[in-house]
């Protein structure tokens with residue numbers, strides 16, 4: 001390692017303790033932590049502060065989903081005893097609102113806010129020129145350590161003819177001002193499912209094409225509920241279907257797909273959304289020249305401390321993997337900053353033990369820890385406890401009594417190995433399990449906690465109750481029964 005670094009001249013002194021490249025969730029957190037620790041830190045952003053999450057990802061997608069959810073509720077007003085709830089809307093106005101939401105959140109990630117926190121922010125494309133130097137806007141900054149937080153970009157699959165048709169990615173779909181009449185969504189991951197459902201509710205005819213199955217990482221029971229909900233909202237879901245080519249003719253644009261049985265079909269569209277995954281941004285800013293290795297899945301090779309090949313260059317967020325979530329990027333940002341600044345004294349391995357995530361379809365799917373499939377693949381022994389949200393009072397009053405909580409525990413113990421929740425408020429319900437798992441609290445502790453009535457989190461207590469019922473101390477209960485009989489005389 002030392003040898004590697006010695007091929008570059010080391011500055012005699014450094015202008016900064018840390019240079020962070022990229023102002024998404026990972027880079028913002030890393031620079032915030034560094035300035036809070038009184039280090040001299042510069043954050044370089046080549047495009048928009050807030051990165052993907054604010055500008056093209058979580059924020060616009062959740063804002064769009066909110067409008068779509070309102071339309072679903074209005075259309076199902078009879079379920080709530082309301083005869084008619086006519087709604088009128090303009091697609092353009094909904095997109096205006098999406099951008100308004102971005103603008104409202106923008107100050108949280110702004111240059112002004114970070115300047116106030118003590119972070120120097122430079123707008124420009126950074127280029128790493130040595131282990132201790134970064135170039136931006138023709139200036140060379142010297143630094144003790146570097147954090148790479150350059151994120152990821154959407155994959156555009158190599159489908160013949162794609163370049164000749166009107167296609168969008170999550171980077172560009174937010175520029176729509178007119179509703180596409182027919183939208184083809186390519187991909188059945190979280191982006192594809194969330195957006196296919198939202199656009200269908202906004203009265204687009206949506207066809208979703210997925211080469212395998214929807215939401216491949218999730219519990220099959222959860223996926224079945226989401227797939228049924230997508231269909232009920234009007235999405236034509238085509239799984240095990242391959243995109244063959246795009247064609248543009250006088251009659252319009254088409255995606256030719258091949259179904260599992262080998263038949264081909266032409267799907268007409270006026271917009272096609274590529275939601276086929278995201279790939280780390282690793283090119284064009286010095287990694288190649290520095291020989292920083294990339295794993296076969298495209299992310300920068302890092303160790304348990306997020307160090308790259310060069311011990312003073314760290315990577316975090318989507319560019320480092322293994323997850324692609326805002327909260328994981330922020331979590332890693334803390335480790336990257338702390339290890340970069342204090343690693344020679346004490347360093348911390350990133351804790352990936354309990355990673356939660358939620359896909360914001362309707363119903364939501366929320367996960368932490370192992371799924372049944374993962375536990376089986378890894379040979380982990382487990383018991384399953386299930387609670388149906390159909391029995392939850394609050395879900396019934398909300399006319400949303402669908403879904404379940406599934407908890408995996410160590411056989412004979414209440415220790416939680418994993419949780420999958422499907423339902424209207426799954427993402428919120430998950431938080432209690434994440435806290436329990438993180439701090440080693442078992443289902444008995446959740447059962448012993450008062451949950452206010454009638455709330456959704458009561459479901460967590462009820463699933464713990466199901467576990468308890470299945471693990472009653474039968475011998476003791478036999479004695480207790482005899483005791484009561486004796487007391488009756």
Ligand SMILES: Cc1cc2nc3c(=O)[nH]c(=O)nc-3n(C[C@H](O)[C@H](O)[C@H](O)COP(=O)(O)OP(=O)(O)OC[C@H]3O[C@@H](n4cnc5c(N)ncnc54)[C@H](O)[C@@H]3O)c2cc1C
Nearest residue numbers: 022024025026046051052053057126151317318324325326
């Ligand atoms: C549609 C969609 C919905 C999503 N919804 C969710 C969700 O609900 N929940 C969730 O947890 N995650 C969600 N995600 C994923 C989430 O957006 C990402 O995991 C997260 O943004 C990653 O943060 P990051 O800091 O690693 O990268 P980014 O946010 O991509 O930030 C990287 C930044 O680096 C900058 N940059 C790159 N190269 C350079 C350079 N050489 N010099 C200077 N700057 C550079 C880029 O301009 C960018 O601003 C969603 C993603 C999409 C696409």
Ligand SMILES: NC(=O)c1ccc[n+]([C@@H]2O[C@H](COP(=O)([O-])OP(=O)(O)OC[C@H]3O[C@@H](n4cnc5c(N)ncnc54)[C@H](O)[C@@H]3O)[C@@H](O)[C@H]2O)c1
Nearest residue numbers: 157187188189190191192210211275276277324358359360
């Ligand atoms: N709620 C959330 O937390 C949330 C929401 C959206 C995105 N994200 C993050 O963003 C990342 C990217 O999401 P994504 O959905 O784009 O990616 P993904 O990798 O999760 O899913 C992409 C899907 O597209 C399919 N696919 C790829 N090429 C295809 C082709 N040519 N034809 C048909 N299907 C094809 C794949 O089989 C896969 O199922 C995810 O990893 C996720 O972590 C998170």
